[in-house]
Amino acid sequence: MTHRPTARPPAARTGPTRRGLLGWFAGVAGVGVAGSALAGCSSGPAARGDATTAVSATSSKVDFHGAHQAGIATPAQDRLHFAAFDLLTTDKAAVVAMLRAWSDAAARMSDGRPVDASYDAPVLDPAAAPGDTGEADGLNAARLTITIGFGRSMFTKLGLTDRLPPGLVELPAFPGERLDARRSDGDIAIQACADDPQVAVHAIRNLVRLSRGTASLRWSQLGFGRTSSNSSSQATPRNLFGFKDGTANLRAEDPAAFDRSVWVAPDEAGSPAWMAGGSYLVARRIRMLLEVWDRTSLGEQEQVIGRHRLSGAPLGAAAENDPIRLAALPADSHVRLAHPDTNGGAAMVRRGYSFVDENDSLGRLDAGLFFLAYVRDPRTQFVPIMQKLAQNDAMNEYLSHVGSGLWAVPPGVQPGGYWGSGLFA
């Protein structure tokens, strides 16, 4: 087989973005066809041309760098690819090298660019495997955010237990849960959220590729419909029970609430300095027993949730965002049990996604909610609420918790830095 080189003219290396490629080669998404945009270009099919023609699409980007990681207070994107990794090494230097490579890649992809700088070159080397897997070429950044967390097992594996953050506890066994080890835990977790599933998948796939030899994908989960709203500009979506989910979530517009409930403070009692500005990520894969729920009467469904189904209004109120009168809700309703007022003010920012995977041999869909939440301290926020829900929630009859994980989320990355630089310093 003869290999023809994929030559490009030696153009200025002005850092064309993935959108630059888009503007030049493929037309603007949904509008043009590659051929016409390229018609005036005689220098071969892989010629990238002048990158200064790149289409501006700033609104599709979320900055990767900052005091906090993106993807936590960011208004929820539509799609999720979540991945848990296990380290294949106990060598801290190798892990740091991977985290550096990952951080660089995440910054580039969040900016709508290919994962690897070699892919920016005016001439791609036909003898080398491309630096980017390519399926996101021509797509914009789709508000991609990539967020990392470190599990307890990573601290043990790397001999870092003296730096273990106090909130990174072993989660207790909760009544009724049926956890599958193949859907739980992991040394490192990565949440990729974007408004286009291909962009989220592209991000995880390329991080998996960069981890080769150092870490291995342990489990992963796609989510297709966000079930949480954490911006007042987003309408509250419905979960697979048909109810609005996320009405009372923390709002991106309320940074004080994030300071109270999500971000680890610089002077957090007993917390190592490297966690300041960080958070904790809890994941629960919650299978929803749709067949049972679908046979339940509307009245019963509303009593179980504590809200009206069509409007989303709390029982006893008229509209979705009316104040909740807890006394008007059944004592075992989900909304009442989970409400901050019945949990000493404890709140969390939820970023859940619906999932539908396959079906079992009885034809029941493996579907439900992939619950993701960020908290300042799992010991006072997630654990006690979960314990109460596991014991009392009327919804338990329709649920099964089959996966679980808790990770310490380091603070944001500064330009030139990397995820967890404070921990590994």
Added chain:
Amino acid sequence: MTHRPTARPPAARTGPTRRGLLGWFAGVAGVGVAGSALAGCSSGPAARGDATTAVSATSSKVDFHGAHQAGIATPAQDRLHFAAFDLLTTDKAAVVAMLRAWSDAAARMSDGRPVDASYDAPVLDPAAAPGDTGEADGLNAARLTITIGFGRSMFTKLGLTDRLPPGLVELPAFPGERLDARRSDGDIAIQACADDPQVAVHAIRNLVRLSRGTASLRWSQLGFGRTSSNSSSQATPRNLFGFKDGTANLRAEDPAAFDRSVWVAPDEAGSPAWMAGGSYLVARRIRMLLEVWDRTSLGEQEQVIGRHRLSGAPLGAAAENDPIRLAALPADSHVRLAHPDTNGGAAMVRRGYSFVDENDSLGRLDAGLFFLAYVRDPRTQFVPIMQKLAQNDAMNEYLSHVGSGLWAVPPGVQPGGYWGSGLFA
């Protein structure tokens, strides 16, 4: 637990649509919040109000009725939920009753309405399970199409072998395939495509619900990124190999090509009358060995496909839609082997979707292409091309066919009719 009724005022039964609900209760998607829209309404949280205020969103709808089923020539939507069913009965009358209920539900959902007329009532009965599972409330029709096919096994099971269409053959074993029975075949197949995954999932879930006692879900598949373009107004998306996929697909704008290659003619030789205007659906779940592919050089990748990766241009040409000079492509390249000119003119309309499900114990993503194609006669179109590809395609090194199915697709439904009415008449 006390059940409070979900009362609504006795409004005129003017058939509010799902979008009517949206306009009244939840604001327009992404713009409003339910509470404000409902502020002037004092009649309780489930009051639907005057349906004549329904927001018009005609462009989000594809007509369910017609000479051919929707979802074949329809320009490809962004998301897929595919389901294969097995019948639990040999009673034709029960199957017809299910097909009638399914057709009514499919027509309503394609129109952006709840699956069940009881859900239109001005007052929902709190003592009954809702007629619609509700997760698509507030969403528009998202160009939903629902397309049905009948498998050979259905004809056997129901004693209809005298009406078996001649193209509904047992597919031969193809070299290299590793089919999993749990991802293959099925008495009935349903393809739900929509631009919103929640709408596609809602459709399948509610059809599963309506099938209870008559059929059972055998297997199902979600797809998130279409890899085929069958309208000249759609940019060609990239598959998980990073290449544009679908450039030379049949175009919705070319009805003559559909008459030639997709629709069974009224006078089709040896074909029963009930198949006129129908087609055949082939599904192949093709796992793509991404880790192997990602280590392959760009030059090799382009030789395997027969196109340039960035531009999508055929090898030896400059732009994606330039004519393909087959002699410029390696003899074992995918594009050359699959091209109509090397297959006696045989073409098919492809409607493939990418999938990423879980990962195996080695951390490899279970990802690939869920290939869907519609053909006029599998014996002269799909089977010989597939045989040639299975034997010679350079791409086989990077693929594994793990699921397969072939179904006869009846013609379109007329208002008041049902899927397969000609077959069961």
